[in-house]
Amino acid sequence: MNALIPRPRTRPAPGAVHVPDWLPAQEQRDLVRACRAWATGPVPIRHTRLPRGGVMSVRTVCLGWHWQPYRYSRTADDVNGGRVAPFPDWLGDLGRRALADAYGDPGAGEAYAPDTALVNFYDERARMGMHQDKDERADDPVVSLSVGDTCVFRFGNTENRGKPYTDVELASGDLFVFGGPSRFAYHGVPRTLPGTGDPATGLAAGRLNVTLRVTGLG
Ligand SMILES: O=C(O)CCC(=O)C(=O)O
Numbered sequence: 001m002n003a004l005i006p007r008p009r010t011r012p013a014p015g016a017v018h019v020p021d022w023l024p025a026q027e028q029r030d031l032v033r034a035c036r037a038w039a040t041g042p043v044p045i046r047h048t049r050l051p052r053g054g055v056m057s058v059r060t061v062c063l064g065w066h067w068q069p070y071r072y073s074r075t076a077d078d079v080n081g082g083r084v085a086p087f088p089d090w091l092g093d094l095g096r097r098a099l100a101d102a103y104g105d106p107g108a109g110e111a112y113a114p115d116t117a118l119v120n121f122y123d124e125r126a127r128m129g130m131h132q133d134k135d136e137r138a139d140d141p142v143v144s145l146s147v148g149d150t151c152v153f154r155f156g157n158t159e160n161r162g163k164p165y166t167d168v169e170l171a172s173g174d175l176f177v178f179g180g181p182s183r184f185a186y187h188g189v190p191r192t193l194p195g196t197g198d199p200a201t202g203l204a205a206g207r208l209n210v211t212l213r214v215t216g217l218g
């Protein structure tokens with residue numbers, strides 16, 4: 001929900017930009033509707049299984065390429081073997097607009113060609129530990145869009161999971177981009193703030209996050 005006083009843009013690290021209230025309400029609703037459809041299949045949204053037997057508390061469904069720890073494939077071999085839904089053109093357009101706005105660089109926007117999206121759903125207990133997005137074979141920026149409950153997004157350094165890091169609140173409609181020197185920075189979601197989302201988005205509870213990436217895979 002929009003605050004009376006707009007939240008300022010911040011740059012927690014070089015190449016990392018937080019743009020509050022970037023996605024208009026109607027597009028948040030459209031994104032929720034699309035995520036709801038993707039969550040049903042061809043590969044259903046699921047708690048990702050980790051190699052050591054654990055499961056992630058977040059539920060994830062992928063577009064374009066399927067991600068499982070720690071690789072991308074065209075088929076969801078750890079779910080139902082299905083081929084993931086295609087990465088839609090409109091989502092690429094959204095990513096180009098996002099990047100151009102975040103960096104104030106129309107050229108960077110035009111050149112951006114994401115080919116995968118990870119759609120994450122957080123219920124009130126879900127969290128994501130500090131990690132790097134490093135299974136891509138390209139160093140193009142990651143574009144992240146959030147809808148629903150606000151979360152604490154921890155954006156760290158490229159060396160380790162610890163300090164220095166910056167905690168940023170990502171609210172519904174916020175954009176976060178990390179590229180350049182921050183592309184391989186550790187980041188995570190220590191918690192969400194249940195009840196902070198506006199049900200008018202179509203999401204009665206929880207948080208959706210969509211990250212767009214360039215896999216560099218052919
Ligand atoms: O939920 C978020 O804001 C971050 C998600 C994330 O880091 C990931 O999917 O790799």
Ligand SMILES: [Fe+2]
Pocket residue numbers: 131132133187
């Ligand atoms: Fe990540």
